[in-house]
Amino acid sequence: MGDKANTHPGAAGRAVAADHPASVRNVVLVGHTGSGKTTLVEALALTAGAINRAGRVEDGGTVSDHDEIEHRQQRSVQLSLVPVTWDGIKINLLDTPGYADFVGELRAGLRAADAALFVVSAADGVDGSTRMVWEECAAVGMPRAIVVTHLESARADFDEMTRICAEAFGADDPDAVLPLYLPLHGPEGPDGHAPVTGLVGLLSQKLFDYSSGERKESEPGPDRLPQLQEARNRLIEGIISESEDETLMDRYLGGEQVDLKTLVQDLERAVARGVFFPVLAAAPAAEGARQGLGTVELLELITGGFPTPLEREQPQVTTPDGRPRELKPCDPDGPLVAEVVKTSSDPYVGRLSLVRVFSGTLRPDETVHVSGHGLADRGHEDHDVDERIGALSTPFGKQQRPVGHCIAGDLACVAKLTRAETGDTLSAKDDPLLMEPWEMPDPLLPVAIRAHSKADEDKLSQGLSRLVAEDPTMRLEQNQDTHQVVLWCMGEAHADVALERLRSRYGVQVDVVPHRVSLRETFAARATARGRHVKQSGGHGQYAICAIEVEPLPEGSGVEFAERVVGGAVPRQFIPSVEKGVRAQAAKGVATGNPLVDVRVTLVDGKAHSVDSSDAAFQTAGALALREAAAEAKIHLLEPVAEVGVLVGDDYVGAVMSDLSSRRGRVLGTEQVGTGRTLVRAEVPEIEISRYAVDLRSLSHGTARFNRRYVRHEPMPPQIAEKVKEQMKEAS
Template sequence: MGDKANAQPGAAGRALTADRPADIRNVVLVGHSGAGKTTLVEALALTAGAVNRAGRVEDGGTVSDYDDIEHRQQRSVQLSLVPVEWGGVKINILDTPGYADFVGELRAGLRAADAALFVVSASDGVDGATRMVWDECAAVGMPRAIVVTHLEASRADYTQMAELCGATFGGDDPDAVIPLYLPLYGPPGADGHAPVHGLLGLLSRRVYDYTSGERRERDPEPAELDLIADARNRLIEGIIAESEDEGLMDRYLGGEDIDIKTLIDDLERAVARGTFHPVLMAAPAADGARQGLGTVELLELVTGGFPTPEERPAVDVTTPDGADRPAVTCDPAGPLVAEVVKTSSDPYVGRVSLVRVFSGTLRPDDTVHVSGHGLEDRGHEDHDVDERVGALSSPFGKNQRVLARAIAGDLACVAKLGRAETGDTLSAKDQPLLMRPWDMPEPLLPLAIRAHSKADEDKLSQGLSRLVAEDPTMRLEQNPDTHQVVLWCLGEAHQDVALERLRNRYGVQVDAIPHRVSLRETFGARATGRGRHVKQSGGHGQYAICEIEVEPLPPGSGIEFVDKVVGGAVPRQFIPSVEKGVRAQAAKGVTAGYPLVDVRITLVDGKAHSVDSSDAAFQTAGALALREAAADTRIHLLEPVAELSVMIPDEYVGPVMSDLSSRRGRVVGTEQAGPGRTLVRAEIPEIEIDRYAVDLRSVSHGTGRFSRSYARHEPMPPQVAERLRAEQEKAD
């Protein structure tokens, strides 16, 4: 932790391999957008020797060359893997997007990693979404540490930020979130801000000076020793409190000076167990420098304190048909169990799958079994097929470096798995296994699209299937009522990326159109109608007359057809024709073009001709009768109502309930859902929550989550119905 000798950095330009799981660390970077995660990855890569001083890899490109969309939007939109080596240990760094729309990429990173680095900005603080991810990691016991960035900002205050991290992440035990170092400030600049140019090691009582562009170690001056006294005592007490040696605290309180090696060993064990969370600081290297501030210390924490893949709990597996199997451990000689944590498309090699190997060893040209992931409701079909593995590689920016194998605990990119999608399990073809899928957020923001041209229409289906294969947080819907193609996304940025990938990656131009909800129509009162279809045009004519009565039924009754014709006014063979006609008209609607529901249609009378009557004529007459009945009474528009469950911190309950009321929502109850969180249940028209995924994020400052389910259709208020009809006429 900055108290050990400098490890030797790994060489740039070669594929990094590991011969045993003990020499692997998998760490995911978590933090809000703009916290500096990608900049930190680049700084770590430079310090580890994976890139040169210009920030470029030996075979071209930079560590941040991931996706053209990311360059255009100036933000990360997908999970990326950067392997580096430090002290003979391969570190797989997983950089995740910080924007809420791409939380699916974050979930994938958490699934693939064994520990998390939470990146917080010294100038911006900790947002609510980052606190929620911390709580999720705590719930599963994932080891965590905090890295404070943006120390160069004029309003940055490391000490204040470290205290905030303790209060925010420490919960009931703020002494479990403690800095390992204090900043060493240089003389103030022209703006009065004193830059950080070194670190004071609290355990080692050594100074690590980065002024020259590389870390230099020296003894502290007396004034510097005075700075660290109180912080050092608090750190030691925090470490001893987590020690497995129950007598260590008594020895310390008795005045014994605990040796540094014992403290560091206990610190590393507590970090690996997920019970102690050190706070560090880091900054990118200055121009021409080889090491960024704090990057050596951070790499030492990862290699020394974070757990190896062998320390990860055993993974539960079943057979594809659901039969239980013994849990698998991280053993390169064990049965093959790997999971696709990300899927992407390369214009030259096709589909590329980023895979975490949990057990066994994956090799090129192996034939593996691909087991599905249970997301059929989102347009992702389940899989149960054998596929041949293509080349294995290790990514670095846009480059791929060939790997001979990927052992248990490692991550690798696999080419040419044409059927595998994100979340699928790879296993031996003669011993197929399936991992439990991880929880993915439900996409709740609809995007209705249509092909821009006939040429695009021909390519749309394939483009959409490839798009959703890459992203399990996206759901594809072909709405049978509105006949719209709808992509359900997590937010507006997620929508923008989907459209851009369709356009640039798959060559499909689409237009976004207003999303329509599935409305219905029903009769507001009893009505009668007469359908007369009489035509003579030489030869056989068309003759059918029928009279019907229509009455409303309770919600959920559907369409009932009753025959009350007497005396053979309508021949028996044509009564099914009348029913077919009225049902066809009901499906098309009678006023606004929405399906008619919850009515009883009674055929009471009619007339037929011995020669000119026919099945088609009575179908037409039945439809005309229903339209005439609708013209003589009130027709109600029925709108779908959703049951909404909103999970929010207690401080946002008032604003959220107020917002729901403004949307014609009815709050049906609230309940406590854990410390500081409330579950609000409401019923609300679906037309009012089309953009609720965006609006709730704004109202709750990114901390709210919601789910929705269909409840029923109910009459729409007349003024809303009139406005909707006017909008529909204008659109048509």
């Protein structure tokens, strides 16, 4: 790692076959929007020789080529893979969006990777969402390192940023978050800011000067060494404390000098085990330069310190019927098990699936079994089919480079998988297997849409099915009560991107309309009415009269029908007809067009004609009787109520509870969850939380999460019910 020369058994340059899992590193870059992840990927690609100084790949295009939406939004909205090679090791760099709306792309990157680089801007610090992702990685023991960017900022301070990172990420052990290098500053400019021109290695005590655009190594002057000693001693103690050699600390404290080779090996093992988290600095190359500051050191950390796919604990694998299956970890010769981590559409190639192979070897033009994936509630159907895959390729910007196969531990793009969606498992057709799906957050922002024109209406269904196939964080709902098509999204930016993709990629123009919740109606008190359907117009007439009583029932009772007819006033064969008419009218509603629930309708009397009475006539009379009863009675409008659980930092608990109360919410209680987090539980009318996903993010600065589940319908306050009725009249 700048300080080493191929000393760790798993590092680059060792006797490792090029086509073996040990020669692969899968690294996901994590950080908030604007932290510099994509710029860092480009800098690493330049240093590794994957692109030239103009930022272009050998066969055209750039590493940062993204779709039209990303150019317009000026931010990443999708996971992208950039493979580079350093010292014989293939490094798959997975660049993830930093904006919270695209957490699905982030989760896909975490699933496909074996280690994470947390990119932190020296100008902006560490935000709450980055801390939350760190905690997720910690929960599964994923190795991590921290890269400080934007050192050119006038207010950048590497030492202060390192301290902030130790506080944010080193809650259990601040001495596990320490720098490997300290920045070297050049002369101060007119603004008083001294630019960073190089690094000094704390272990090797060597200088690495990048000021010429090429990394040059030298020995520091004796005047510099005392300045490094305190930071060096702390780093050595941090490394030794995580060493697998339990005698090393005692020997070190006893005055023994630990040799550099041992320190580097222990450092790399501690990083690979996910117990030590080095802090590095990096910056893009200057105009015309070949290497960006810190990129060599970062590439050497990745190849030497980050684990190989062989060291990763694999997700659980079962047969499609749920029987556990034990597999040898990351065996290229084992049964095929691969997972689709991303699905996209290319205008030239068609549908492309980014796949991580966990076992076996994937080859082009073979038939595989597609299994998955337990998200039917989001509009993603389960799959259990065979498909013939097309060509395999590895992406670089907009280019696709063909590859002959993809071994266990590696990633590749697969063409022509028409049925497989993100999260599905690919396996051998004669040995179908299923991987445990990764957890995806629920989309909680509803966006109601309708086709802009008749031509769009014809293409809408297919466009929506393709859209949700690409994105497991999106849920498609065809609401049977409101008759709306609803896309459930992660936030406004997610919704904007989805609608833009519908338009530009699938040629479907839609209009966003106000989202309606599923309201209900019920009778507030007992009522009676008479339904009379009598028509004589020559020939066969229609004759049916029925009298009913309606009484309210407890919540959840639905619609009950009873009869107390005496003396054959309504012939027995027509009583089911009355019930059918009553239930049909209840489904349509009696006051506002919302379904009627929680009532008992009793047929008590009526009249029939020997010739003109019929099934249809008594159905009509039953419906008329129910409408007449509603006209004379008070009708309550019922609104759905959800139980909401908000996980929020202790600093924002008061603001969240106050906000929930303003939404007519009833706080049910709070409980402490871990350190510094509180779970607030409340019941809130759904009409009040349609935009809660957006509002909560703003209220908590992106640090809170919430979930919701329907619990019941209950009467809406009269003044709000009147407003809703007026809005419904205007809409109709």
